[in-house]
Amino acid sequence: MTARRVQLLKVVSGLDIGGVRSAELGFTAELQARGVGVGGVIVTGGAMAARYARLFDGHWLLDTRLPEFRGGRWERLRRTVVNLGRSRQGARRLAGDLRGTRWASAGTVVAVRHAPLLPLAALLARRLDLPLLWHMPNPVHDRLGRAYFQALLRLAGGTAVGNSRYTLASLGAGDGPVIYPGFSPARVALDETAPELRASLGIPAAAPVFAVVARLTPDKATDWVLAAFLDSAAFRNGAHLLIAGGPLDSRFALDLRAHAGEAGDGRVHFLGEVEQVAPVYRAADVLVAGRRTVEPFGISLVEAMASGLPVIAPGGGGPDEVVTDGVTGWLLPDRGVAAYTRALDRAWSDRARWPVMGGQARTAAAPFSLAHQAGRYLQLVRAVLDPDGDDPAPMVRAR
Numbered sequence: 001m002t003a004r005r006v007q008l009l010k011v012v013s014g015l016d017i018g019g020v021r022s023a024e025l026g027f028t029a030e031l032q033a034r035g036v037g038v039g040g041v042i043v044t045g046g047a048m049a050a051r052y053a054r055l056f057d058g059h060w061l062l063d064t065r066l067p068e069f070r071g072g073r074w075e076r077l078r079r080t081v082v083n084l085g086r087s088r089q090g091a092r093r094l095a096g097d098l099r100g101t102r103w104a105s106a107g108t109v110v111a112v113r114h115a116p117l118l119p120l121a122a123l124l125a126r127r128l129d130l131p132l133l134w135h136m137p138n139p140v141h142d143r144l145g146r147a148y149f150q151a152l153l154r155l156a157g158g159t160a161v162g163n164s165r166y167t168l169a170s171l172g173a174g175d176g177p178v179i180y181p182g183f184s185p186a187r188v189a190l191d192e193t194a195p196e197l198r199a200s201l202g203i204p205a206a207a208p209v210f211a212v213v214a215r216l217t218p219d220k221a222t223d224w225v226l227a228a229f230l231d232s233a234a235f236r237n238g239a240h241l242l243i244a245g246g247p248l249d250s251r252f253a254l255d256l257r258a259h260a261g262e263a264g265d266g267r268v269h270f271l272g273e274v275e276q277v278a279p280v281y282r283a284a285d286v287l288v289a290g291r292r293t294v295e296p297f298g299i300s301l302v303e304a305m306a307s308g309l310p311v312i313a314p315g316g317g318g319p320d321e322v323v324t325d326g327v328t329g330w331l332l333p334d335r336g337v338a339a340y341t342r343a344l345d346r347a348w349s350d351r352a353r354w355p356v357m358g359g360q361a362r363t364a365a366a367p368f369s370l371a372h373q374a375g376r377y378l379q380l381v382r383a384v385l386d387p388d389g390d391d392p393a394p395m396v397r398a399r
Helices: 016-031 050-053 073-098 115-128 143-158 165-169 196-199 222-230 251-263 276-283 300-306 338-347 351-368 370-385
Strands: 006-014 037-043 058-062 108-112 134-135 159-162 210-211 239-243 268-272 287-288 311-314 329-332
Touching: 006 016, 006 115, 016 037, 016 050, 016 300, 037 050, 037 115, 050 058, 058 073, 073 115, 073 143, 108 370, 115 134, 115 143, 134 143, 134 370, 143 159, 143 196, 143 222, 159 165, 159 370, 196 239, 196 276, 210 222, 210 276, 210 300, 222 239, 222 251, 222 268, 222 338, 239 276, 251 268, 287 300, 287 338, 300 351, 311 338, 311 351, 329 338, 338 351, 351 370
Parallel strands: 006 037, 006 108, 037 058, 108 134, 134 159, 210 239, 210 287, 239 268, 287 311, 311 329
Antiparallel strands: none
């Protein structure tokens, strides 16, 4: 393609959390390091607004609330109508502000992840006559949502990108591009000067340790994992459980802590929100990923695998593309406390193989590094800007 500056105009929310937040931060920094200009439209205030403003090469603030697509059928419809109306107003205003700037020029791609921001991003891309990429963070579970998102993509001539094959297939676009979120090696790198977590918690050096790294919300099914652990052979044989995530003051978390306090024999440790996850992975032998519904990907899975841990994960979604059952971890064929108990018991019976499985997990995690996935994303951006280029094929392979 002709030499020109490649740029992204991201549409993000100041309220971003979890996997969307970490993916936006990681991909933006990695692409900037490769010389890609990254500007941003930041919707609403929130904890992330100032951080995004510092990160982007240029930014615009849009002070509006774009409702999430959730609730019953009529509530979702109401929210969709409100979202679309506000998105139209916002796109009109932003297009006026952006015209004449570098961010409205050829070589720019509008990029969005969070589904409630897709209408705004699609309408803005259409007004500026720019290509659009929607990097889907979650699957689409209903026909109306699928039809709506497909219509928005057609309106803008946009491309859906899955964060797993499972996620992309939920939109009816299973043959399209897949770019995994990607883990940061720096995030799992050990600080040898930091205190050893096991010792600080009073965990014996030889004790088996399982770990959960996730927000303490019902959808992460930490209550299932805790109940299963307390009923497992591992617990009966002296294993400990680390739970890294917050908030610790919600009703859900308080109930978990009460249950652990009553039945955990002092071997369930709540760490709260942790910025540095490497000490948690270093202290653990096995990661347990909880989820009530199907997991679209699971960044903690590949972080743990890259740290040399085998993992227990719910099957049927993104983890199927990451974890090889019995080789790098154990996949649950179904859901619920009993399913997690069976998985924990399988892992316990395989404990002599944990070091070997951990080594295999580390090897399997390598293609999911942030650098590798961001490089593939940049290939995709170039292909979208130049669809008649030499070889767009590398951009649609899963890894």
